Amino acid sequence: MVSSVISLPFVIPNPSTRKYSSLGSASARHFPDYSPKKPTIKDSELVYTISTTIKQRHFEPIERILKPFESRLRSDHFIWVLMGIKNEYTLVLTFFDWFCLHRAPSLEVRCIIIQISVAAKDPKVAYELIHDFWSKPNVDATLPFTLFMEKLIYTYKDWGSNPHVFDIFFQVLVEVGIPDGAKKLFHKMLNYGVVISVNSCNHLLSHLSQNIDTCKTTPRIFTEFLELGVKWNTVSHNIMIHCLCRMKKVKEAHNLLIQMEMRGYFSDAITYSTIINGYCQIGEYNVVLKLMEEMQIKGLKPNKFTFNSVIFLLCKIGKVLDAEKILREMTWQNQNIVPDKVVYTTLIDGFSKTGNVTAAYKLFDEMHRRNILPDYITYTALISGICRIGKISEAYDLFVKMRNREMVVDEYTYSALIDGYCKNGEIKEAFSLHNEMVQMGLTPNVVTYTSLVDGLCKQGEIDTANELLKEMCSKGLELNIHTYNSLVNGLCKFGHITKAIKLMEDMKVAEVHPDTYTYTTLMDAYCKVGDMVKAHELLREMLKKGIQPTVVTFNVLMNGFCMYGMLEDGEKLLTWMLEKGKNGIMPNATTYNLLMKQYCIRNDMHATSEIYKGMLGKGVSPNTNTYDVLIRGHCKARNMKEAWFLYKEMVEKGYDLTVNGYNALIKGFIKRKKYLEAKSMFDEMRKKGLVANREVYNFFMDMNYHEGNLDLTLELCDGMIEKGIVDKTDV
Structure with missing residues (x-):
């Protein structure tokens, strides 16, 4: 985007306003x-x-x-x-x-006409004559360049005497891919007291910045030409900033922005947009915010490129709602900026990855209303999101729409749908799509095979998964960490821990290094069979190899301790996490929930309450499971006031009580003979379509029967049968 703004086509400065620097009459040669x-x-x-x-x-x-x-x-x-x-x-x-x-x-004739046309203020003809000569095949040798340059110098004094002719020659050399020739011309003209114009020099900088290899030489050219008399301008600095950002030297680019403003150059929206994009690429969101504020203070309006960069970064770091706010700022506060297909696709992909398919669909519909046609990438992002929430038939319908509209359906689209079917356990349908894509001439990639392997492993078809891996290798595809992790997970899930450990050794031989997920999966397997010693050994091995555990890793250990009643070890782990939390491993709600659940099972509500207070004290927000554990624990201990307080708190925060939570509250009220409160909760539960357990239904059936409410009794009886709580023969 930046290169298209600052990459000049053929730029001809007005000869009447063009100022040529001179090195001084004493040192400059005379034209022949x-x-x-x-x-x-x-x-x-x-x-x-x-x-x-x-x-x-x-x-x-x-x-x-x-x-x-x-x-x-x-x-x-x-x-x-x-x-x-x-x-x-x-x-x-x-x-x-x-x-x-x-x-x-002849070359002399051509140069004479070039000189005459520039003198007559018709640089277009001069440009065409030079470009026509240098666009011919095999004219990039040293001799033709030197000869052309000498002829242009030789014919200069008597046929034109307008130094702009050398600018045109310089720009053509850049455009036809002879930047070294342009640099030689620059130095040659210095001998005659002429400095090539800043616009032409910008053209060279822009050309060099297009290629990552030549980009590295641009800072040297920038410094060298400055020392030799080129008066760089804002465009020059913008090109340099773009070049540095492209080389991932964003802080150097930012420093150049500060320097250019100190030297009296005015920065513009392009300057800031380029720097902002650079920081977006390396994920420095806080710096981006500060730069956006600077733009606002200086009265510079962000352009579409600025907004696109920020939206991309926000989606990348999971702040999709904030990214959508930026979109609204584009469309309402900046009426001249129209978001494009790329912006909408980025947002749709962001919402899809977070599971908010409703928001993704709204943006998809908004694209149509704005006559921005989604492409196959947009559709693929939406299909992937729909698959994530398990609505496979809906994703397939969208896939069919794509094909009906004769849109491109590539291996990524197929892979997204195949992954959805695999995660949903519909392996047959996944393989059917795999066969279909092969028939269409599309090559399944590593992602496709990994999805299929993962699906087979989750169903325990490890041998079939291994056969698929052989097929994958025969096609020249290399197994990646995700493929291996799918196999490790499958083996662990079905109790083949020894085979999983052996597979991890095979990974090392194949130079695919086990990651946090690999170790966490194996630790979870050991924890579930009660081998906490082996789980600990794997953690130590991880740390020794410098593989950073996540909160999930520690929650796996915590779950193991809690499952086997090792609550003291669990509390020690929690303390250790809090001590190391400054380094990035802070316990989350799940960590605390696991401990609280076990203390509730022991009916130790004092210890449970202490852990809950500690959780709040560390700024960890309770979630639905937290409230479910606490409410059920307090109900079991007949602390109904505390349970009711927690229920009201969770409702205020927008959380929904679970079925088990409702059942616990109702039974707790019944035990305390608070029948009105129990009935209110039972009615609320039924309105939400939640099914109470058999004990609760029986209580209210008996209560209504004894009160003479036969119709309600029969209604509850029918409800139990309909919900499958009892069989008709039990009634």
Whole structure:
């Protein structure tokens, strides 16, 4: 985006306003005098006749009046004739066009016409003549370049004397891919006291910044040309900032922005957009916010590129709602900025990855309303999101729509759908799609095979998964960490821990290094079989190898301790996590919930309450499971006031009580003979479509029966049968 803004096509500064720097008359060489070959008497007569003929032609076509001279006219004759008509620019071009139809112009002739056209303030013709010569094959050798440059210098003094001609030559050399020639021309012209214009030098900088290899030389050129007299401008600095950002030297680019403002140059929206994009690429969101504030203070309006970069970063770090706010700022506060397909697709992908498919669909519909047509990438992002929430049939319907609209359906689209089917346990359908994509000539990639392997492993079909891996390897695809992790997970899930450990050793041989997920999966397997010693050994191995555990890793250990009643070890682990929390491993709600659940099972509500207080004290927010554990624990201990307080608190925070939570509250109220409160909770539960357990249903059936409410009793009875709580034969 930045390169398209600052990468100039052919830029011709106005010759009347163009200022050329001089190195001083003492050190500068004089341009040579033009001394062409002298004509013979016979040549002079021919030149005089041609000159007189074309000057007196009136409206007759030049082809007709010069017909008699076609066979005799050479380049020397052409130059001699030009000497007499060089101030009649239209006639010069007409004569030159005629000459080119019959002879290939010599390099000297070409350079003379170039000089005349620049002097006549027609740089376009000069550009075309130079570009035509240098766009021919095999003209990038040293000799033609040197010869052309010398001829241009040789014809300069007598035929044009406008230094802008060297700018045009410089720009053409850059455009046709001879930047070294442009640099040689720059240094050559310094000898004559001429510094190539900043616009032309910007053209060179921009060209070099396009390629990551030549990009590295740009800072050196920038410094060198500055020392030799080029007065860089804002555009120059923008190109340099873009170049540094492209090389991932964002802080150096930011430093250059500060330097340019200290030197009196004005930064613009492009300057800031480029820096902001650089920081977005390396994930420095806080710096991005500060730069956005700076733009606002300086009265600079962010452009579409700025917004696109920030939206991309926000989606990347999971702040999709904030990214959507930026979109709204684009569309409402900046009426001249219209978001494009890329922005919408980025947001749709962001919402899809967080499971908020409703928001993704709204943006998808908004694209249609704005006549922004989604492409196959947009559809694939949405399909992937729908698959994540398990609505596979809906994802497939969207896939069919794509095909019906004759849109591109590539391996990524198929892989997203295959992954969805695999995660949903529909392996047959996944393989059917795999076969379909192969028939279409699409090659399944590592992601496709990993999804299939993962699906097979989750169903315990480890042998079939191994066969698929062999097929994958036979096609030249290398197993990645995700493929291996799928196998490790499958083996552990079905109790094959020894095979999983062996597979981890195979990974090391294949130079695929086990990651946090690999170790956490194996630790979880050991914890579930009660081998906490082996789980601890794996943790130590992780830390020794510098593999950073996550909170999930520690929660796996915590779950193991709690499952086997090792609550003291669990509390020690929690203490250790809190001590190390400054280094990034803070316990989350799940960590605390696991401990609280076990203390509730022991009916130790004092210990449970202490852990809960500690959780709040560390700024960890309770979630639905937290409230479910606490409410059920307090109900079991008949602390109904505390349970009711927690229920009201969770409702205020927007959490929904679980079925088990409702059942616990209702039974707790019944035990305390608070029947009105129990009935209120039972009615609320039924309105939400939640099914109470058999004990609760029986209580209210008995209560209504004894109160003479036969209709309600029968209704509850039917409800139990309908919900499958009892069989008809039990009634």
